[in-house]
Amino acid sequence: MVTTDEKGPLTAKKKSVIIRSCDGDEFLVSESAAVLSTSLKKILEEKEDRLIHLSDIDNKTLAMVIAYLSTHADDGLSDDLKRSFDQEFVSGKEFDVLKYLVLATDTLQVTCLCYTVAKKMADIMKNKLVEWVRREFDIQNDYTPEAEAEIRRLDAWAWDDRQLEDD
Amino acid sequence: MATEEDSSSSNLPNDIVQVILSRLPVKPLLRFKTVSKSWNTMISDIAFIRMHLQQSEHSDTHNRFLHTHRLVNPRSLDKHISFVDRYMLGNPRNREIVFSLARVESRKFQYEEKLEYPRGWEDVLCTCQGVTLLSNYSYETYMLWNPSTRTESMFSFPYKFDQKYKNRFESYPVKYGLCHDPTIDDFKVVITSEQMDSGMDSDSGIFVDGAIYWVGMIDGYYRYNREIIYFDPRDDDFKILQKPPKNVKESEEFSLICLRGCLCLYYYSITSDYTMDDTMDGIVDDTMDTYKIWIKEKGRDKNSWNKLMTIENVEPTTVWFTPLCLLENNTILIRLDTRLVVYSPCTKTFEEFDEENPLSEVRLFPCLQSLLSPLENFRPKRNRLRT
Numbered sequence: 261m262v263t264t265d266e267k268g269p270l271t272a273k274k275k276s277v278i279i280r281s282c283d284g285d286e287f288l289v290s291e292s293a294a295v296l297s298t299s300l301k302k303i304l305e306e307k308e309d310r311l312i313h314l315s316d317i318d319n320k321t322l323a324m325v326i327a328y329l330s331t332h333a334d335d336g337l338s339d340d341l342k343r344s345f346d347q348e349f350v351s352g353k354e355f356d357v358l359k360y361l362v363l364a365t366d367t368l369q370v371t372c373l374c375y376t377v378a379k380k381m382a383d384i385m386k387n388k389l390v391e392w393v394r395r396e397f398d399i400q401n402d403y404t405p406e407a408e409a410e411i412r413r414l415d416a417w418a419w420d421d422r423q424l425e426d427d
Numbered sequence: 428m429a430t431e432e433d434s435s436s437s438n439l440p441n442d443i444v445q446v447i448l449s450r451l452p453v454k455p456l457l458r459f460k461t462v463s464k465s466w467n468t469m470i471s472d473i474a475f476i477r478m479h480l481q482q483s484e485h486s487d488t489h490n491r492f493l494h495t496h497r498l499v500n501p502r503s504l505d506k507h508i509s510f511v512d513r514y515m516l517g518n519p520r521n522r523e524i525v526f527s528l529a530r531v532e533s534r535k536f537q538y539e540e541k542l543e544y545p546r547g548w549e550d551v552l553c554t555c556q557g558v559t560l561l562s563n564y565s566y567e568t569y570m571l572w573n574p575s576t577r578t579e580s581m582f583s584f585p586y587k588f589d590q591k592y593k594n595r596f597e598s599y600p601v602k603y604g605l606c607h608d609p610t611i612d613d614f615k616v617v618i619t620s621e622q623m624d625s626g627m628d629s630d631s632g633i634f635v636d637g638a639i640y641w642v643g644m645i646d647g648y649y650r651y652n653r654e655i656i657y658f659d660p661r662d663d664d665f666k667i668l669q670k671p672p673k674n675v676k677e678s679e680e681f682s683l684i685c686l687r688g689c690l691c692l693y694y695y696s697i698t699s700d701y702t703m704d705d706t707m708d709g710i711v712d713d714t715m716d717t718y719k720i721w722i723k724e725k726g727r728d729k730n731s732w733n734k735l736m737t738i739e740n741v742e743p744t745t746v747w748f749t750p751l752c753l754l755e756n757n758t759i760l761i762r763l764d765t766r767l768v769v770y771s772p773c774t775k776t777f778e779e780f781d782e783e784n785p786l787s788e789v790r791l792f793p794c795l796q797s798l799l800s801p802l803e804n805f806r807p808k809r810n811r812l813r814t
Contacts, residue, residue: 359439366443374446379486382450390461398438399463408461415457417577 277304278311279326285319286311287326293333297325298369316367321360324349328373346372350380355396358384389426445469449479450486453575453796473612476798480556483795484688490531490752490760493559493574493794494538495524495551524548528574528794531752531760534769535781542574551790552603553631555639557797560605560616560631571605571614571801574794580801584618604632604639607799608660614801617658632658633683635690636727640668640683653679655692659727671721671732685793687753690723691735695748716741718748720759739775751791762786 275291277300294312295301303312314322331337331345350358358381365374385393394401403411412419439447448456448470456479460467469475526545529536549564561570572579604617617632617639632639643656645667655668670681671692681694696717722735736759741748749762758771760780765787767780 362443362447363439366440374443378443378447379450381447385447385459386451386455388455390458393459393462397444397462399466401462402464403461411461411467415460415576418454418457 276310279322280311280313281317281319281322282315283319285322287322289326290330290333293326293329296329296332296370298371300368314367317364318360321357321364324357324361325364325368325370325373329370332372346376350376353380355381355384359396387423387425389424392426441469445475445478449475449482451479453798456798457576470798477609480795480797480799483557483797490754491794491796492529492531492536492751493551493554493792494527494529494536495790495792496527497524497788524551526574529791531754534778536784542577545570545572545579551792553605553634553639554792554794555605555614555634556607556799557795558605558607558614558799558801559792559794560603569616571616573797573799573801575796576798576800578800582616602632602641604634604641604658606634606637606639606658606660609637610661615660615663633685633690635685635688636725637661638727640690642681642683643667653681655683668723669730671734682749684750686720686722686735686750686759689725691720691750692723692732693718693720693748693750696737714743715739716743716745720750736772738770738772740777752793762791765789 277289277291277294278286279289279294279300280286291304295304300312303309317325328346328349332342337345353361358377362374362377362381365371365377393399401408448459451459456470460470526542528539528542530539531537545561547563548561548570550562550566552560552562552569554560557575558571558573561572562568566584568581568583570579570581602619604619606615606617607613608615619641632641634640637660639658641656643654644651645654645656655670656665657668658665681692684691684693696719718738718741720735720738721732723729724731724733738759738761741763745763747762747764751760751762751767753759754769756771757773758769761768761770761777763777765785767786768777769780770777
């Protein structure tokens with residue numbers, strides 16, 4: 261039976277798990293890092309499986325999540341350092357990349373990363389045009405032009421921003 | 428042909444979309460109501476509104492203020508009228524309050540646009556979850572206003588005021604409180620005409636954790652005692668909250684404030700926590716004043732207090748000491764008269780904040796990003812404070 265960190269960092273570090281992405285790449289991850297994901301922790305508790313296959317996370321996204329988990333499992337780093345790592349981690353990333361990341365954090369149940377990524381996505385979105393949002397979220401406009409204009413009229417003041425972006 | 432499922436949902440599951448949207452300011456959210464019908468429904472839903480509010484309370488955006496600046500018409504500056512007459516009782520046409528929203532960001536106020544509305548409102552009485560209670564100059568007509576969504580609803584005081592309470596400058600002040608009651612999904616406005624005192628300069632109750640708190644004077648055997656009184660919307664009753672333990676040398680007077688979503692109490696302290704070494708090293712000047720801030724554990728029914736901060740080296744000439752918000756690195760933004768300063772408890776020093784914009788005739792009220800809309804229907808109900 262595998263348990264979590266109570267055994268102390270030494271024993272925890274020694275143990276590791278292999279996580280395989282949907283495109284077949286394998287990553288060796290310390291158990292102390294893996295258990296920061298609630299779903300991985302559950303899998304490890306249920307069976308002594310050292311190889312976990314994730315069928316819906318690609319290797320690029322998985323590599324990023326694992327980098328995050330490993331940093332947060334490092335007891336040698338202060339909370340401040342971890343916080344600045346988080347900021348660095350999401351900065352400069354494309355909206356598309358963040359979308360895959362936020363989906364992966366949902367599958368793996370890594371709540372703090374999910375919130376960090378969601379915040380970054382909101383920061384990118386806040387000055388975007390509605391058309392941009394529809395494109396990025398793959399949403400069909402189901403309003404009639406009149407109905408859309410009516411909704412727009414209700415909060416007309418919110419539309420006076422001159423610097424709304426479309427890219 | 429897209430099925431209904433395809434057209435209404437994105438490639439991200441709905442709960443993740445909500446997590447992302449709940450981190451947006453109100454303005455883009457209002458625009459994004461036009462993305463699709465399902466987004467409009469989601470953004471208007473009370474569950475989402477609460478989720479968004481919770482984010483506002485716990486993120487950096489809680490360092491946002493409603494900034495009110497009183498402009499005085501130069502023609503009204505008659506030398507024969509006293510200060511009080513001119514500012515408090517003068518002709519309402521001679522004064523005007525300008526509202527703007529300001530965020531604390533990188534040691535400066537970043538002003539969002541000036542708010543053209545509302546006009547003709549005389550006093551900001553209190554705030555709760557991003558909604559503000561305003562009154563006209565006669566304190567008979569009130570307005571609930573959400574500056575983030577720019578929605579409002581007006582109402583009049585439902586009962587006849589006793590004449591002696593009518594003008595709050597002539598008798599015991601009337602105190603106000605505003606809370607949002609999630610069980611009825613509506614606001615409750617509390618107006619008291621008893622001897623309540625919520626601080627050095629304000630009559631407004633502090634809304635924290637679903638209750639409204641004031642400093643109240645309770646009739647004791649020999650004299651009035653200052654107590655924390657709160658209004659609990661669950662049973663519409665007034666109760667007394669236990670104060671933090673106090674040193675006999677510490678001032679009887681105290682004020683309340685909400686910092687980082689918790690109720691805080693602060694007061695002037697005669698004694699300080701500094702040691703002889705500090706004085707010898709010149710870190711603490713013992714001719715200066717000290718203030719102490721306590722923080723209450725989160726949760727309406729909890730009342731354990733912890734020391735939050737001791738603020739030393741405050742100029743003894745300071746009249747108006749008001750903590751405003753906690754900032755990064757354990758520092759705090761404080762209003763000292765018309766100046767804003769950032770105090771660092773580690774170095775016990777002050778740093779000027781936004782020197783270009785002095786605060787004369789300026790008042791600052793916490794103002795969360797909030798989608799809560801003041802509803803139109805008020806059902807007045809009278810309650811008595813029993814002590």
